[in-house]
Amino acid sequence: MPDAIILEHVWKFYGDYAALRDYTLPVSAGSCCALLGRNGAGKTTLLRILAGLSPFQRGSVRVFGEQPRSDKARRQLGFLGHGIGVYEDLSARENLRFFAQVASLRDTGATVESWLERVGLARVAEMPVRQFSRGMRQRLALARTFLHNPGLLILDEPFTSLDDRAIAMLSELLTEARARGATIVLSTHQLREALAIATHVALIENGRLRYAGERTEEMLNDPGLLYRLHTELGGA
Amino acid sequence: MREKVVFGLAAVSAVLLAYDLYQIFLVLPDEAAQGAIYRIMFFHIPAAITGMIGYFVALTLSILYLSTGRLRYDSLAASIVEVSVVFSIVNIVTGSIWARVIWGIWWTWDYRLTSALVCVLIFCAYLIMRRAIEEPTQRARLSAALCIFGCVDVVIVWKSIEWFRTQHPGPVLSIRTGGGNIDPAMERMIYLNLLAILMMAAAMVLVRTRQEQTAREIDSLRRLANAA
Amino acid sequence: MTPGCCTGCTPNWVAREHRLFAMRTLRQAISVARKDLAIEFRTKESLNAAGAFAIVILLLFSFAFDPAAEAVREIGGGLLWLVFAFAGALVFNRGFARELPNECLDALLSSPLSASSLLIGKAMASFVLLLGVEAVSLAVFGIFYDMRWWIQPWQLAAVFVLATWGIATLGAVFGALTVNLRLRELMLPIIIYPLLIPLLIAAIELTNGLFSAEPLKPDQLLWGRVLIVFDIVFTALALALAETILVN
Numbered sequence: 001m002p003d004a005i006i007l008e009h010v011w012k013f014y015g016d017y018a019a020l021r022d023y024t025l026p027v028s029a030g031s032c033c034a035l036l037g038r039n040g041a042g043k044t045t046l047l048r049i050l051a052g053l054s055p056f057q058r059g060s061v062r063v064f065g066e067q068p069r070s071d072k073a074r075r076q077l078g079f080l081g082h083g084i085g086v087y088e089d090l091s092a093r094e095n096l097r098f099f100a101q102v103a104s105l106r107d108t109g110a111t112v113e114s115w116l117e118r119v120g121l122a123r124v125a126e127m128p129v130r131q132f133s134r135g136m137r138q139r140l141a142l143a144r145t146f147l148h149n150p151g152l153l154i155l156d157e158p159f160t161s162l163d164d165r166a167i168a169m170l171s172e173l174l175t176e177a178r179a180r181g182a183t184i185v186l187s188t189h190q191l192r193e194a195l196a197i198a199t200h201v202a203l204i205e206n207g208r209l210r211y212a213g214e215r216t217e218e219m220l221n222d223p224g225l226l227y228r229l230h231t232e233l234g235g236a
Numbered sequence: 237m238r239e240k241v242v243f244g245l246a247a248v249s250a251v252l253l254a255y256d257l258y259q260i261f262l263v264l265p266d267e268a269a270q271g272a273i274y275r276i277m278f279f280h281i282p283a284a285i286t287g288m289i290g291y292f293v294a295l296t297l298s299i300l301y302l303s304t305g306r307l308r309y310d311s312l313a314a315s316i317v318e319v320s321v322v323f324s325i326v327n328i329v330t331g332s333i334w335a336r337v338i339w340g341i342w343w344t345w346d347y348r349l350t351s352a353l354v355c356v357l358i359f360c361a362y363l364i365m366r367r368a369i370e371e372p373t374q375r376a377r378l379s380a381a382l383c384i385f386g387c388v389d390v391v392i393v394w395k396s397i398e399w400f401r402t403q404h405p406g407p408v409l410s411i412r413t414g415g416g417n418i419d420p421a422m423e424r425m426i427y428l429n430l431l432a433i434l435m436m437a438a439a440m441v442l443v444r445t446r447q448e449q450t451a452r453e454i455d456s457l458r459r460l461a462n463a464a
Numbered sequence: 465m466t467p468g469c470c471t472g473c474t475p476n477w478v479a480r481e482h483r484l485f486a487m488r489t490l491r492q493a494i495s496v497a498r499k500d501l502a503i504e505f506r507t508k509e510s511l512n513a514a515g516a517f518a519i520v521i522l523l524l525f526s527f528a529f530d531p532a533a534e535a536v537r538e539i540g541g542g543l544l545w546l547v548f549a550f551a552g553a554l555v556f557n558r559g560f561a562r563e564l565p566n567e568c569l570d571a572l573l574s575s576p577l578s579a580s581s582l583l584i585g586k587a588m589a590s591f592v593l594l595l596g597v598e599a600v601s602l603a604v605f606g607i608f609y610d611m612r613w614w615i616q617p618w619q620l621a622a623v624f625v626l627a628t629w630g631i632a633t634l635g636a637v638f639g640a641l642t643v644n645l646r647l648r649e650l651m652l653p654i655i656i657y658p659l660l661i662p663l664l665i666a667a668i669e670l671t672n673g674l675f676s677a678e679p680l681k682p683d684q685l686l687w688g689r690v691l692i693v694f695d696i697v698f699t700a701l702a703l704a705l706a707e708t709i710l711v712n
Contacts, residue, residue: 015452055711090502102492102496154574207463388701
């Protein structure tokens with residue numbers, strides 16, 4: 001399978017300090033890669049680089065053969081970071097409509113309505129997000145991320161702090177995305193959930209890539225295995 | 237190596253400056269129309285030129301930083317702007333003293349005066365902004381952008397005010413006038429003093445750049461310590 | 465990023481690509497501006513602050529000197545543009561700060577929206593808001609200072625549009641540049657006021673000229689040229705440096 005993302009010898013510096021050291025990581029198209037590692041290991045930095053939100057200093061990153069900031073790459077990209085990325089003072093419909101316009105979708109109105117329906121917000125579509133409950137916000141954020149059928153999904157800790165309904169919805173959306181051939185990169189420190197969906201795993205420690213490869217059955221049975229084998233601290 | 241260069245530049249500059257001061261105050265006669273005060277020109281003009289050269293070099297370095305991403309260019313640009321601002325202030329202060337004696341006023345809204353002042357304000361903003369950004373790489377990018385905007389703005393100020401009020405004396409150096417506006421001995425003195433001041437500025441810039449690099453090293457060590 | 469507009473020396477399809485690119489940039493910019501205006505009209509955060517601020521300053525100035533005197537005619541332009549510049553800072557501070565909650569800025573930058581569209585869209589929204597504040601201030605100014613400012617309305621409108629676009633562009637650029645900084649609200653005015661000096665001088669000279677009954681003199685018209693040059697140069701720089709400023 002061709003590679004959707006190719007990282008070659010990527011270094012990211014804050015001044016003289018290397019936050020990411022010499023990353024080489026291919027992610028093949030249609031796979032789901034889970035980035036594992038402790039807080040502060042560099043997962044978010046790596047995801048921001050892939051999403052074109054953060055410049056890097058050395059090496060090269062190709063997303064579908066293009067620079068991460070290129071038009072083509074961003075057209076394919078669905079990014080969900082720590083924030084939900086929707087406006088508090090706009091209604092759910094206005095939010096989705098705006099992001100649909102920005103993505104230059106053809107049938108804006110119909111797409112937005114079908115997504116409102118799908119995430120169960122059709123009834124409250126006119127309400128400003130300010131008045132939404134936590135779960136409703138999360139579902140709106142999911143609709144915002146998946147609105148334009150992205151071919152590459154970059155999700156930073158997507159399962160953290162989701163309620164049950166949103167977790168079910170996200171799993172469904174991810175399965176569906178996999179089915180139409182989308183590539184997924186997600187970071188998490190919740191091993192079990194991540195390993196269940198992932199086809200590949202990459203383990204990061206202190207800005208270094210410790211392990212990258214396919215997810216095996218052994219890992220599913222013993223989620224701590226990876227840490228014990230490949231980190232300096234040995235998972236202590 | 238760098239220490240030797242700094243020391244050498246400073247030493248030559250000091251010797252030259254001593255010679256210049258001797259010449260300016262004890263050898264050259266008073267000017268016919270202005271009397272003794274004209275001597276301030278030997279510092280006023282070289283300070284202005286040093287500042288201008290500095291901003292131009294900083295602009296070039298900012299563009300270089302944006303195209304290559306090497307932090308060395310950013311450190312150098314920041315050091316140069318800092319030193320240039322000092323010389324621009326020297327230029328404005330000496331000019332103001334001269335104006336008080338000759339024109340009877342400290343300040344006038346002439347185009348050279350105004351653009352010199354705007355220039356100092358813009359680059360002070362540059363220096364203030366640098367202090368507000370912690371992360372060196374982000375600081376370098378944003379400062380480079382501000383430097384480009386600032387330099388373009390200074391050009392616009394200069395060109396636009398040129399159209400109307402001018403009280404400042406016209407060019408005196410013969411590369412701009414074709415000669416005849418200034419006594420050759422005095423002009424030679426201006427160039428000699430310019431040389432001395434430029435060397436002094438270069439030495440200051442080298443010391444400052446060293447500090448910038450050390451600051452960056454300390455920052456990276458602190459990040460390393462926090463990460464581990 | 466931004467293609468040149470050399471249509472004469474490139475094949476037709478290249479010219480067409482460029483035209484499409486420019487159209488898309490503009491369309492996306494308008495989406496951003498509409499979104500910002502919708503939020504602003506709903507919350508009235510910066511509109512209320514800037515409008516109230518402008519009126520208070522106009523009121524305070526009327527105590528600083530005798531508002532009925534002939535002097536108002538000579539300094540009216542200066543007074544107004546200082547008020548607009550100060551009110552502008554309030555508008556620009558909100559401009560990008562609005563994108564911070566929920567990390568909307570990341571959502572925008574990772575979308576197909578180009579950085580230059582985002583910057584221009586922000587400038588458009590600030591432009592409309594600032595023009596609104598200016599219209600109100602001008603009316604209040606006319607009442608407080610018994611000033612007949614409508615003698616040459618079209619020229620005055622042109623000056624306001626040109627100068628306000630310049631202020632709005634710089635406001636958007638430096639609003640973006642300072643959005644993640646400590647002391648953002650203090651940094652913005654420190655940076656933009658010195659940069660705005662040429663534009664403000666030009667706008668003041670022209671406005672003062674237009675408040676009198678005589679048509680503009682040729683040397684005053686030169687200031688119109690300064691406004692146009694300022695607008696073109698800084699809009700172009702903003703487009704060119706948008707990526708540098710926003711993605712870091």
